Each structure stands twice: as structure tokens, then as C-alpha cells.
Amino acid sequence: MPNKKKITLQTIANQLGLTVHTVSKALRGLPGMSELTRKEVIELALQLGYRTKSQEQGMAVEHIPIYTSKSRRFTFIVPNTGMVYIHQSLYEGIQSRLAEFGHKLEMLFAPCDTASDEEFKEWADKHSLHFTDGLFLTPMITARIEEKLLRLPLPKVLLNYPPPAAQVDSVMWDVSSAVHQSVQYLLSRGHRRILYIGDIRMHRGFRLRWQAFQEAMATAGLTAEEEHHLTDTGSPDTYTLMLTSILERNKPTAIIAGIDHDLSWVYYGCSLLGRKIPADYSIVGLEHSPNTHIPDLSRPILPIKEVGLRGADRMLWRLANPNLPFEHIRLQGSFCEGGTVLTIPVE
Incomplete structure (x- = not known):
């Protein structure tokens, strides 16, 4: 360098x-x-x-050490089920920031969810976790393993929404604001019958998306009762049946696909009914990255790599300020209007 x-x-x-x-x-x-x-x-x-002078002054105000003679080693922990785009993007953000200070970042897969306390301890000892300078904990780690990781006596930054009363700093892209942006955009284009599609139970972030949808609809004077939306998961055949049934029954004019992997199923379900997007249904997708198959998708921009950068700053801040209160940071992105939402006459 x-x-x-x-x-x-x-x-x-x-x-x-x-x-x-x-x-x-x-x-x-x-x-x-x-x-x-x-x-x-x-x-x-x-x-x-x-760095600009303003950036260096900002880091100084936050008591983040800009220059250090000691190279530190941090560990980036991902689910044992494997990496997805968000993990890679987070890793790149953290690694690029730490490299500026001469620090190192190592990646490690979390133990399986069935690991006993003894097996978890053996895993931590095997990978010398107690000798690392800090842990970055990513989304999609199971709640049971995340709880064990949070108990480790090390500096930690959770790149996720924190559990209630968790003793940890956290940085996350603000999915609640993203959902509000999506609903407000659809409302501004004349849509009132908006269908939410996405699991609301598997992860904390999924539940927050649904809660944000309900709040955004209520603000507009509209109801969002769970039985009128597709919030369950199932086998492909069952899921497709539920999707086509709810589209026929509720006759929405717009859809919010709250989980990125549901988007392809929405397009498939619409095709089974002979319907097209956006001619028959406008759609907004909460995609973690630009969709190569739908490059003009209307979507909120989720600043994932920026969360990694900010997460690295928080880790260095925590090391320099070990006795200050925990902080929770949410980063809000912009909105890409795309071409999958049509304007309709206000009902």
C-alpha cells in the first residue's frame, strides 16, 4: 500500500x-x-x-486512534451454513477499513447450532478466540450460538439488530426505514392495496421489517393484518399455492418482497396466473444487492458495505473507550425508483 x-x-x-x-x-x-x-x-x-481533514477530525472527536504502532487481529464470524452476499460485502468493508490502520481480519465459521457448551468451548479454544482483539458477529448466526458468542469476554460489534438488553455495540443497515421508504413510495404512486411477502419469524431483522410495514400502513390510515399477507414459509409447492391464492383473493395492486430470496417466487407465482410485473402488479424488493435478472427493480438501497466500514470504526472506538456505554447505529440508504412500479389513479 x-x-x-x-x-x-x-x-x-x-x-x-x-x-x-x-x-x-x-x-x-x-x-x-x-x-x-x-x-x-x-x-x-x-x-x-x-482521509480528508474533516474525516481525521471526526475520528479524533470520536476518540478513534488514527495511527498505531501495534497491529491487531480481529475475527469475523459467519454462520456455519455458509457465506452469502451480505457477509462478503460486510467483510470487504471491515477489512478495507482495518487495513488502513495496519490491522488484520480473519474469517471463521460459527459452530453448529447443536454444539454443547463444552463443544463451543473447544471450538473457541481451537481457534484461539480469547487471544483475538475483537469479534465481528454477522447476521444469520443462530440465536443460540449468537448468545454464546455475546457472552465471550471480548470486545464485540454485532452487525445486526441487538437482542433486548444485549451488552454489545451494534451497527446495522436500517431495514425499518427501508420498509417505510418502500411503502411511502408505493403510496405516492397511487397504491393502497399493498401485499407484504416475507417470513416474519426466522430472524430479528425479518420481524422488524413486518413491524415497520404495519406501522407505515397505519400511518397512512391502512390496516395490515397478518392473515391478509404472506408471512409463512413452506415447501415450494405449498408456497406457490399460498402465493397464487392470496394474489387472487386480495387483488393487490402492489407487492413488497421483504426478503430477497422471495422475489423469484413472486415472479413465478405471477406467471402461473398469467400476470406480469409491473403491468398487473407493481413490486418493490428489499434486495441486498442489485439483481442481475431484474436490473431496473425498484428498491431501497441497503448500505451493507458501509455498515462494515462503520462497524470497524466502532470496534476501534470500543478499544479506545472500553468504559463508555454501548452504542447502536443504523445506517439509512437512499431509494432506487427503478422501473417495476407503475402509477395508478388514486382510489
Whole structure:
């Protein structure tokens, strides 16, 4: 990595073929360029380890050590069922931030949900967890294993919504705001009969999405009773039957797919009925990443990699401030209007 002290705005400008003025505005969040250009500038600045004076002052205010002679080792724990996009994106965000400070990040799969206390202890000893400088705990780890990890006497950042009264710092993309954004957008396009689709029991974040949907609908003077929405899971055949049945019975004009892997099932169910999106049903999907099959999907932007970056900052802050109260941070993204929502006359 180049020497951070020698990295200037001109360095970034030269590599991207931009003016210093454009690079400066991009890093300060000012208008005057495309979002793609801004993204390229920010990513290169992160890669090169460049920080503006405002960024360094902000880190100093938060008591985050900018320079350190000690290299630390952190552990990033993912579910034993395997990694998905959100884990990879979180890992990249954390790793890029820690690398700026000369720290290391190691990935580790959590033990299986059936692990006994003794087996969990053996797993922790095997991977020398008690000698790591801190743990990053990702979404989708089972509640039982997460509880055991939270009890470990180490600095921890939970990249998820914390359980009630959990003694841990947390950083998360704000799915509640994302659902409110989705409902408000559909309402602004004339939709009142909005169907919510997505499991509401498996994870805390799933339950919060449903609660946010109910709150957003209630704010608009609309009801959202569970029996009128598809909140269960099942076998493919059962799920398809439930989906087509509820579409026929409730006749929604719009759908919110609250869980990313449900989106393909929604399209499949609509095709079985001879219906099309958005001609017959407008749709908003809470996708964790741009959908390659539906590139114009209307969706809230979930800032997952940014959560990783912020999570790394929180870990370094916690190490520098071990006695301060725990903090819980939610990052809100923007909304991509896309092409899967049509405007209809207000009923």
C-alpha cells in the first residue's frame, strides 16, 4: 500500500482522470458529478488510505486512534451454513477499513447450532478466540450460538439488530426505514392495496421489517393484518399455492418482497396466473444487492458495505473507550425508483 502521507487529492485525480476540484467535492459529499464518479473516488480514496481533514477530525472527536504502532487481529464470524452476499460485502468493508490502520481480519465459521457448551468451548479454544482483539458477529448466526458468542469476554460489534438488553455495540443497515421508504413510495404512486411477502419469524431483522410495514400502513390510515399477507414459509409447492391464492383473493395492486430470496417466487407465482410485473402488479424488493435478472427493480438501497466500514470504526472506538456505554447505529440508504412500479389513479 502506498505511503498514506504521500497520497494527495492530485494522486486520486490523476488515477481517475478527474480534476482535483471534482475529487474534493466527491469526498465532501457535494453535488456536481454522477453517483458512479463519486463512488469511484470514494473507493479509491479508501484503497489508498486517503482521509480528508474533516474525516481525521471526526475520528479524533470520536476518540478513534488514527495511527498505531501495534497491529491487531480481529475475527469475523459467519454462520456455519455458509457465506452469502451480505457477509462478503460486510467483510470487504471491515477489512478495507482495518487495513488502513495496519490491522488484520480473519474469517471463521460459527459452530453448529447443536454444539454443547463444552463443544463451543473447544471450538473457541481451537481457534484461539480469547487471544483475538475483537469479534465481528454477522447476521444469520443462530440465536443460540449468537448468545454464546455475546457472552465471550471480548470486545464485540454485532452487525445486526441487538437482542433486548444485549451488552454489545451494534451497527446495522436500517431495514425499518427501508420498509417505510418502500411503502411511502408505493403510496405516492397511487397504491393502497399493498401485499407484504416475507417470513416474519426466522430472524430479528425479518420481524422488524413486518413491524415497520404495519406501522407505515397505519400511518397512512391502512390496516395490515397478518392473515391478509404472506408471512409463512413452506415447501415450494405449498408456497406457490399460498402465493397464487392470496394474489387472487386480495387483488393487490402492489407487492413488497421483504426478503430477497422471495422475489423469484413472486415472479413465478405471477406467471402461473398469467400476470406480469409491473403491468398487473407493481413490486418493490428489499434486495441486498442489485439483481442481475431484474436490473431496473425498484428498491431501497441497503448500505451493507458501509455498515462494515462503520462497524470497524466502532470496534476501534470500543478499544479506545472500553468504559463508555454501548452504542447502536443504523445506517439509512437512499431509494432506487427503478422501473417495476407503475402509477395508478388514486382510489
